[in-house]
Every structure is written in C-alpha cells, then in structure tokens.
Amino acid sequence: MTDTALIDAALNSKAWPFEEARKLLKRYPNGKPGGEPVLFETGYGPSGLPHIGTFQEVLRTTLVRRAYEVLVGAKPEDGRTRLVAFSDDMDGLRKVPDNVPNQGLLAAHIGHPLSRIPDPFGKYESFAHHNNAMLREFLDRFGFDYEFVSSSGLYNSGGFDDALKNVLRNYDAIMGVMLPTLREERRQTYSPVLPVSPKTNEVLQVAVQVIDAEAGIVRFHDHGEDIDHCILGGKAKLQWKVDWAMRWVALGVDYEMYGKDLTDSGVQSGKIAKILGGRKPEGLIYELFLDANGEKISKSKGNGLTIEEWLTYGSDESLGFYIFPNPKSAKQLHVGVIPRAVDDYWQFRTKIPDQPVEQQVGNPAWHLLRVNGYQGGDGDSLPVTYSLLLNLVGVLGAGATREQVWSYLGNYVENATPDAHPDLDELVGKALAYNSAFIAPTLKRRRPEPNEAAALAALDEELAATSDDATAEELQNLVYEIGKDPHYGFDQLRDWFKALYQTLLGSSQGPRMGSFIALYGIGNTRRLIAETLDGAPDGASQTAG
Known part of the structure; x- marks a missing residue:
C-alpha cells in the first residue's frame, strides 16, 4: 500500500475518526502556523477514581489523532501532533465520593482544592495525586502516547499567570457571556475567578472586584472582612467554563471532544475563548455510557463496569473495540457485552490483510491497532472464538x-x-x-x-x-x-x-x-x-x- 493510496482512502472514508480529522485539515489547510504540532486534549476531573468513561475519551481522541496523522502523511514519531491529558485538580471538592475509604477525612476538606486534600488511601501527597497516578497507570498500561498536565502544576508554578491577567482584563465581557445563563440568585455571587481563601484554604464562590488586572489583584469578602488578594501563583482558580476556555487559549488546544452533558458548557466556553483572543477547538460531542440499568455512569457512585472488571473477563483490545463504534450513540456497559466484543474484534482483525485499503480504513480493528503506532498488515487470527x-x-x-x-x-x-x-x-x-x-x-x-x-x-x-x-x-x-x-x-x-x-x-x-x-x-x-x-x-x- 502506498502512502498516497492510504491518504486518498482516508480523505474519502466515512469512518468517524477520519471525519473528525478532516475538521482539523479544514482548520489548518497549510498546517498549524509556525510549524507547531496540532494539540489534542482530554480532560479528567480527579474527584473520583478513573473509569471506562475516562479511558474512552483518551482512546477516541487518540483515534482522531492517528487519523489526522494519516491525512497529513505523518508518522507518530514525527512529532506533528501532541496529546495532553489534563487533570483539573485545582477544583474544589464538592462532595465525598461513595467508593473511597476514610470518608471523614475528605468530608473535613469539602471545598478545598483536590490537590491540597490528604490522600484517603494514604499513599500519595494528596487525593488528586492519588487519582492522577491511577489515571497515568491505566493509560500507560495501554501504551498511550500522551503528556500528563495538571491544573495545580500550572496554577502553582505561575504557568497560567498571564492567562489569569487576561481574564481580569476581559472580566466584564466574560461576565456578559455568563450572567444571562444563570439564575438571579446565582448572579449575585458569580465570578469568573474563584479565590482560594488565605484563611481556610477553601475555593470560594464569592463576588469579586478587579482592582489591578496587571498585578492580578482582586477584592472580595472572605469570612467577615473584605480583602485584597493576588490570584496569581496558585492563589485562585477559574470558574469551570472560564477555566476551560482559558486552558484552550493558554495551551493552544486544537481538538477536544466531550460528553453530551457538557454541550452548553462548550458553547459558553467557546464564546469566552474568543473574548480571550483564541479559538474554540474542533471536537466531537459524544453520548455517555450507561450502566446495566440504563442509568448514567458516575465515577463518584462507582456504578459502572470498572476497568479492572472488563480486563478480568475480556481482552484489552475488546474494550477498545466496544468503545469504537458510533460515539454519538449511548452504550450500556455490563459484563454481558464482553464475550461478543472479544469475538467481534478478532473477526475484524482477521479480515485486515485481505481487505483493500478503502475497506481497511473503515475497519475498527485497523484503527485500534494504529493507536500505538501499528502501520502495516497483520495476519493474526484466533483459532477458537x-x-x-x-x-x-x-x-x-x-x-x-x-x-x-x-x-x-x-x-x-x-x-x-x-x-x-x-x-x-x-x-x-x-x-x-x-x-x-x-x-x-x-x-x-x-x-x-x-x-x-x-x-x-x-x-x-x-x-x-x-x-x-x-x-x-x-x-x-x-x-x-x-x-x-x-x-x-x-x-x-x-x-x-x-x-x-x-x-x-x-x-x-x-x-x-x-x-x-x-x-x-x-x-x-x-x-x-x-x-x-x-x-x-x-x-x-x-x-x-
């Protein structure tokens, strides 16, 4: 198969990873300005343990990344793309997850940044560090090529300081986007900036007045008194939708997919990204996984099929195969789907060597094998289903x-x-x-x-x-x-x-x-x-x- 034949087939393929990748070709007909790599991002909220929903986002994003590399004639090792797995670990803990030990320890730190809460498992520097480690361990297990980036690392190091000043400069315009979407009561205390209280270390939901945007100084009411507070260097974080937009602009994110439950957030964050001088990434809005009862899977409830359970009863590849098709359709995750996923994966994989390139690029197993750099034909088969x-x-x-x-x-x-x-x-x-x-x-x-x-x-x-x-x-x-x-x-x-x-x-x-x-x-x-x-x-x- 020549590179030209593969590119031609990919340009006309109806496989969803290629359809998504073609959005990036339209975004950058002549490549990203300055020769910068195209940046793909996935997000993770470490308030609970990683689950299959977390994994599927990294997998699907990687599938689009590899499809884009095919379209531009690149190899994974060429460095023309990057994938950042971003952990929002500066977020304040809203509630105690049901599936972790030492719940009293977490309950005593409600409202504190996840990266500044003791690890209830007693293994890491913080609760967020523990869950971040679990995420990396799983992604490494599957051989994903990614860069792990934490919100706390960038906030605390000053990596987001210029972006925070930009938010303060455009404070009124951002409020103009957000206030019409809020209830009247919420409008009274809403602010794009969430200061970390120097008194209690809580992430505060309070009204904020910008005093000096260039110095990062704001004024707010903190437990009985008005204080002037610098939000730089990890002393604040941004409200979710503003934070998402700021991150897109600060990091230069070109592609990020997200679940249907974040549709409205994506709209507002896209508007804010434009205000900040950037551009909303390309992306796909996918349907959420459901449990065996047809209910939404929650990482705090732990009601979904776990990664460990799937891999106890099914192969690694079968998990990817089950996730691959129809990302805009909801799928139920329960042990009953595993056997067929295993057999269907091998059925499709066995077909690859005998398929013309036009059919290969539509074969889910072909896409999955390329996730970790596979390039050629493969004659493997399973002698017994x-x-x-x-x-x-x-x-x-x-x-x-x-x-x-x-x-x-x-x-x-x-x-x-x-x-x-x-x-x-x-x-x-x-x-x-x-x-x-x-x-x-x-x-x-x-x-x-x-x-x-x-x-x-x-x-x-x-x-x-x-x-x-x-x-x-x-x-x-x-x-x-x-x-x-x-x-x-x-x-x-x-x-x-x-x-x-x-x-x-x-x-x-x-x-x-x-x-x-x-x-x-x-x-x-x-x-x-x-x-x-x-x-x-x-x-x-x-x-x-």
Whole structure:
C-alpha cells in the first residue's frame, strides 16, 4: 500500500475518526502556523477514581489523532501532533465520593482544592495525586502516547499567570457571556475567578472586584472582612467554563471532544475563548455510557463496569473495540457485552490483510491497532472464538483448569500450546474467570422432551459412526441433517439448536455445534448425550471422561 493510496482512502472514508480529522485539515489547510504540532486534549476531573468513561475519551481522541496523522502523511514519531491529558485538580471538592475509604477525612476538606486534600488511601501527597497516578497507570498500561498536565502544576508554578491577567482584563465581557445563563440568585455571587481563601484554604464562590488586572489583584469578602488578594501563583482558580476556555487559549488546544452533558458548557466556553483572543477547538460531542440499568455512569457512585472488571473477563483490545463504534450513540456497559466484543474484534482483525485499503480504513480493528503506532498488515487470527471457549469451560464445570482446557483445545487447534497461541492462552484464563463468576452459577441443563431425546439418540448414533478426525464443518452438517428430518418434529432448525444448548450445555444460547463437538471431542460429546438421555439431574454437568 502506498502512502498516497492510504491518504486518498482516508480523505474519502466515512469512518468517524477520519471525519473528525478532516475538521482539523479544514482548520489548518497549510498546517498549524509556525510549524507547531496540532494539540489534542482530554480532560479528567480527579474527584473520583478513573473509569471506562475516562479511558474512552483518551482512546477516541487518540483515534482522531492517528487519523489526522494519516491525512497529513505523518508518522507518530514525527512529532506533528501532541496529546495532553489534563487533570483539573485545582477544583474544589464538592462532595465525598461513595467508593473511597476514610470518608471523614475528605468530608473535613469539602471545598478545598483536590490537590491540597490528604490522600484517603494514604499513599500519595494528596487525593488528586492519588487519582492522577491511577489515571497515568491505566493509560500507560495501554501504551498511550500522551503528556500528563495538571491544573495545580500550572496554577502553582505561575504557568497560567498571564492567562489569569487576561481574564481580569476581559472580566466584564466574560461576565456578559455568563450572567444571562444563570439564575438571579446565582448572579449575585458569580465570578469568573474563584479565590482560594488565605484563611481556610477553601475555593470560594464569592463576588469579586478587579482592582489591578496587571498585578492580578482582586477584592472580595472572605469570612467577615473584605480583602485584597493576588490570584496569581496558585492563589485562585477559574470558574469551570472560564477555566476551560482559558486552558484552550493558554495551551493552544486544537481538538477536544466531550460528553453530551457538557454541550452548553462548550458553547459558553467557546464564546469566552474568543473574548480571550483564541479559538474554540474542533471536537466531537459524544453520548455517555450507561450502566446495566440504563442509568448514567458516575465515577463518584462507582456504578459502572470498572476497568479492572472488563480486563478480568475480556481482552484489552475488546474494550477498545466496544468503545469504537458510533460515539454519538449511548452504550450500556455490563459484563454481558464482553464475550461478543472479544469475538467481534478478532473477526475484524482477521479480515485486515485481505481487505483493500478503502475497506481497511473503515475497519475498527485497523484503527485500534494504529493507536500505538501499528502501520502495516497483520495476519493474526484466533483459532477458537471466545464464545466457544466459554461453552467448553461451561461444560467442564466450575472446577475446570487451564490445563484441562488446553487438553481439549488439542482436538481443534494445531500445535495447541500456550506458547504457540499467547492470545488464546490469555483468553483461556479470562474464560475460566468469566465462567466461575457468571456462567457456572446459572447453568441448568433441562431434561429433553421426547422428540428431542429421539433426535439426541440419533445424533449419538451418527457420532458413533463418525471418524474422530471429522472436521467441524462435517460435524455441523451432520447436526443439520438431524434437525431437518421431519421425523423429529422441529418446526425450524433453531428449535433443534436451542434444544441442544439447553439440554447439553445448560444455556439458552450456544456455539456452532459442529465446532463445539470438534473441540470437546466426539467421545466426550457422546458421553454428554448419554448423561442427558439417562436422566442426569438438573444442574451443572460433570466433567466428561
């Protein structure tokens, strides 16, 4: 594939990362002035622990970053783009999160900057430092190329001092944007600037009078008296929407996406950025993730599927694959979506080498592989689907071991060793964990109806006469023929397969039976049928042979 062919395909691709990246081409037809790298930003509020919603923003932004690099013919190592993961850790603590220890410690510091509150976990300099470290650890785990920047670092070092003076110079114009959006009561105390009280160290929500913009001096009422106070050097922070706009201008941010809940904030911040002499970044407004009950995920409540949970039961790549499609549509996050995400990722990944470039640029796996610098074709495939692994482990029972699973994989996979198939071995461990937590406790094999028992007996006879080296396709055809025989009374083939799943596997859904029989082994499958026909009690099956 030539670079020109790839660029041409990307310019015409309907894949959303390329659609977003083309906004930046329109913004800078001749590149960013002065040869500066195009700056992508993601934001993080460290009042709670990082969650999948935090991760998805970094992933999606990186996808757009890599798409932009394709459009301009750049490589990640060329330095023509940057990604800043920004932590708003000067924000005052509004409430105590539900999912942290030592809640009394945090309750005593309500209103204080997150970076100046003791760490309830007892490990870091502050609560914000702890949560920032958790964010970096996770992003590093996935190999993201990013620069971590903290609000407290820039405020305290004076890095934002010139920007703060600019806000004071344009104080009245900013108030003109914000006041019409507020309730009358809120207008009385609203200020773009939030001083940090020299008496209590709280971030104050008070009316402010600008005394000297160039010196950064303001006047406000602080616990019983009016004081003149310099807001530079970490002695104040800005109100959220103003802070966001100031950051865009001060850092030169060109692209930032955000959730639907911040739509109005984005509008106001864009107006303020213009007042400050800058320009609102390009970006995408994405839908929020929902929990299993269809409710918004909150990092303070901890009601979403955690990063750790996903990675216990599913692969790293499957998480990215689930996040990739349709960012403007809401997605529910629960463990039930993991198996299909794993299998769909590998299905798309396997297609890449045989696809023309026009199809590759629309393949989610192609985009995900490029997140960490992947450039070429990839012929990797998974010899056994995750769903089939789960069915196998389900039949083996809650006490199944990795060694047992690999012994059965030898029926189906050439050179069936963990070293030869590391991706599959990783999924074996995850399948065992998923089975133990979610499948084994719910499996319940039912007794077959008379017509189903007759069909199972016929299947057993056919298997008895079938060679042990029969292919999965040959076994599948054998199963089909029994289900299509009107003698057994199945109105549709799916009724036959449903009966197989429920009586043999204890599940309402299942794999291609030919693949399962080839994996489990003909002899073991016959013993499983015998258990069922002999009236084995309801419940999880015993391990065969």
